[in-house]
Amino acid sequence: MGHRVGFARPGWFWCGALLCLAGTLGHLPMYGHLAHPPRHPASMAGSDSSPLMVISMTLILAGVAACAYGIVGPRRTAGDDGQEPLRVTFTDDVPLTRAHWALAVVMTLAVAVDVMKPMTLSFVVPGVAKEYGLRSAVHPHGGLPVALLPLSGIGGTVIGSFLWGRFGDRIGRRPAILLASVVFLATSVCGAMPMFWMNILMCFLMGTSAGGMLPLTFTLLTETVPTRQRGWIVVLIGGVGTAGGYVLTSWAASLLVPHFGWRVLWLLGLPTGVVLLLLNRWIPESARFLAACGRRADAEAVLARYGARLASAPPSLANVPAAAPRDGCLKLLRAPYTRVGLPLVVLALGIGLVTYGFQLWIPTDLQRLGFTELTADSTLRDAALQGLPFNLAIAWLYGRWSSKGTLVLLGACTAAAMAALATVGDRIAVHPLPLHLLLAVPIWSAGSAVAVLGAYTAEVYPTAVRSQASGLTAAVTKVGGVLMIAVVAAAVAPPSLRTTALLGAVPLTLATVAVTLSGVDTRARSLEEISTAPLKATNR
Structure with missing residues (x-):
């Protein structure tokens, strides 16, 4: 199915996303010092980071790395499958x-x-x-x-x-x-x-x-x-x-x-x-x-x-030179x-x-x-x-x-x-x-x-x-x-x-x-x- 295209390793990606979510939720207690009571928030300026905050940040970093590994696969280039150059056509009808x-x-x-x-x-x-x-x-x-x-x-x-x-x-x-x-x-x-x-x-x-x-x-x-x-x-x-x-x-x-x-x-x-x-x-x-x-x-x-x-x-x-993705922004x-x-x-x-x-x-x-x-x-x-x-x-x-x-x-x-x-x-x-x-x-x-x-x-x-x-x-x-x-x-x-x-x-x-x-x-x-x-x- 078309919606599955884009995941090289789905398990790694979703495990990484859950780690990021857990790490983000782990920061909520720190925010809680500000949010209570609701109408009179106490300043958090100058507060030290807690062990929970350090652990949560580690989970986030590991999660982002896992997501990157899970979603980035090998990139094939035109002609790798022996086919002629292709284009996508959308007709008006x-x-x-x-x-x-x-x-x-x-x-x-x-x-x-x-x-x-x-x-x-x-x-x-x-x-x-x-x-x-x-x-x-x-x-x-x-x-x-x-x-x-x-x-x-x-x-x-x-x-x-x-x-x-x-x-x-x-x-x-x-x-x-x-x-x-x-x-x-x-x-x-x-x-x-x-x-x-x-x-x-x-x-x-x-x-x-x-x-x-x-x-x-x-x-x-x-x-x-x-x-x-x-x-x-x-x-x-x-x-x-x-x-x-x-x-x-x-x-x-x-x-x-x-x-x-x-x-x-x-x-x-x-x-x-x-x-x-x-x-x-x-x-x-x-x-x-x-x-x-x-x-x-x-x-x-x-x-x-x-x-x-x-x-x-x-x-x-057919004879139009193709642009290369490695050209860089300045060449654009x-x-x-x-x-x-x-x-x-x-x-x-x-x-x-x-x-x-x-x-x-x-x-x-x-x-x-x-x-x-x-x-x-x-x-x-x-x-x-x-x-x-x-x-x-x-x-x-x-x-x-x-x-x-x-x-x-x-x-x-x-x-x-x-x-x-x-x-x-x-x-x-x-x-x-x-x-x-x-x-x-x-x-x-x-x-x-x-x-x-x-x-x-x-x-x-x-x-x-x-x-x-x-x-x-x-x-x-x-x-x-x-x-x-x-x-x-x-x-x-x-x-x-x-x-x-x-x-x-x-x-x-x-x-x-x-x-x-x-x-x-x-x-x-x-x-x-x-x-x-x-x-x-x-x-x-």
């Missing part, structure tokens, strides 16, 4: 099946869970600063800058995007997703770390697991959904998952933090990670990846669930991909400055302007909900109008909203309605832009390097956040609305112009036709 919709639901959940991790940083920063006496906009006379925590987390997502993108092209999309889910579950113990340096370390490891889920998800969806429905479904899943993750995070912050403290937000990674693992049967391996590796039988087993078929490469593609920006790759990287940087820079400091900014912690979280939740319905329109535009045009439109909308906030500055706080609207636009449009950028990147690169390319733009998106947070940590600029909005508006404007001039439209075109066009041009 192939309907969406229950398997497609099941995959869509699971991947929407995966995107939401992935987004929750870095977005949680913005909601824990005020509590972390207060508990450890750290320097922040609300507490300017503290010790170390609290920005070190989000810097470690977002920095981890940069490395994770590169790392898991590479894994996706080397070991497969499905094994990489499941292994990332295990690490995702294990690093939820960040909520039980007793000292600030431990929080920084665990937050970094958490970022490495969260950073890879988004590019892997876009890659798998792009390679599985039929051509006719591919654009709007992938963008809708990315947009709804991104907005949903932000809504869930802000909702959990407003509901749970007042009663259980900021640490409870990290512990949400435990149930969400378990859910992703339990839904693994609805996560297939990519048939395109299997075909590119020469694994004909496995590819046909997966395709049997989706009504698609394998076909020999047509003569028009060189010829023949310079024209499509460089604008996407610049756009990713601008989106990152908004998503992981501007949005990260919004709760702190609102509290600095006089909002309570609960009111700030509720304001952001409402702003995210207001923009959620627009994801349907963006998905329709991407799939039915123009993929390139939709990307340009989102970039322009986000840049305009950031420019408006930069112009008004802190004065917007005394005008509730404009505040909600101007917050809703960048939260919605930046989240949708992440989804459109991920879908677009996965379409324009070939199968052999598609996961790496998705990881590249995802990593650069987080680089924007790292730059913004590093500036704040170094106290070069305060995290004000005006400053962060302006830093996001400028690169977004430049990137939007670049995509307008050099982007290509992918709507209603097969992946093979799109991704081999640059290679054919170079081979002439």
Whole structure:
């Protein structure tokens, strides 16, 4: 069966997952010192790690190693079975099946869970600063800058995007997703770390697991959904998952933090990670990846669930040089991909400055302007909900109008909203309605832009390097956040609305112009036709 593809040693994987679960649960007593009584949490700052905590961490490390051994098998390359080069064909008359919709639901959940991790940083920063006496906009006379925590987390997502993108092209999309889910579950113990340096370390490891889920998800969806429905479904899943993750995070912050403290937000990674693992049967391996590796039988087993078929490469593609998964990320920006790759990287940087820079400091900014912690979280939740319905329109535009045009439109909308906030500055706080609207636009449009950028990147690169390319733009998106947070940590600029909005508006404007001039439209075109066009041009 197709859902079994991806486990080299199933017993090892599931034993490792149980060890990780046991190790994570073993950290709950440490968190219990904070959670009781619920309305008056006692600080754990400065507490020493207990023997149970050491044993639990050992179980987690052993579990991750067992999962990796159980899921990573030998990788065959094209031609190992003596067959001619293969391609996967999705004809327009192939309907969406229950398997497609099941995959869509699971991947929407995966995107939401992935987004929750870095977005949680913005909601824990005020509590972390207060508990450890750290320097922040609300507490300017503290010790170390609290920005070190989000810097470690977002920095981890940069490395994770590169790392898991590479894994996706080397070991497969499905094994990489499941292994990332295990690490995702294990690093939820960040909520039980007793000292600030431990929080920084665990937050970094958490970022490495969260950073890879988004590019892997876009890659798998792009390679599985039929051509006719591919654009709007992938963008809708990315947009709804991104907005949903932000809504869930802000909702959990407003509901749970007042009663259980900021640490409870990290512990949400435990149930969400378990859910992703339990839904693994609805996560297939990519048939395109299997075909590119020469694994004909496995590819046909997966395709049997989706009504698609394998076909020999047509003569028009016979002489096209194949991309190599060992080429590395830098070569993804060189010829023949310079024209499509460089604008996407610049756009990713601008989106990152908004998503992981501007949005990260919004709760702190609102509290600095006089909002309570609960009111700030509720304001952001409402702003995210207001923009959620627009994801349907963006998905329709991407799939039915123009993929390139939709990307340009989102970039322009986000840049305009950031420019408006930069112009008004802190004065917007005394005008509730404009505040909600101007917050809703960048939260919605930046989240949708992440989804459109991920879908677009996965379409324009070939199968052999598609996961790496998705990881590249995802990593650069987080680089924007790292730059913004590093500036704040170094106290070069305060995290004000005006400053962060302006830093996001400028690169977004430049990137939007670049995509307008050099982007290509992918709507209603097969992946093979799109991704081999640059290679054919170079081979002439």
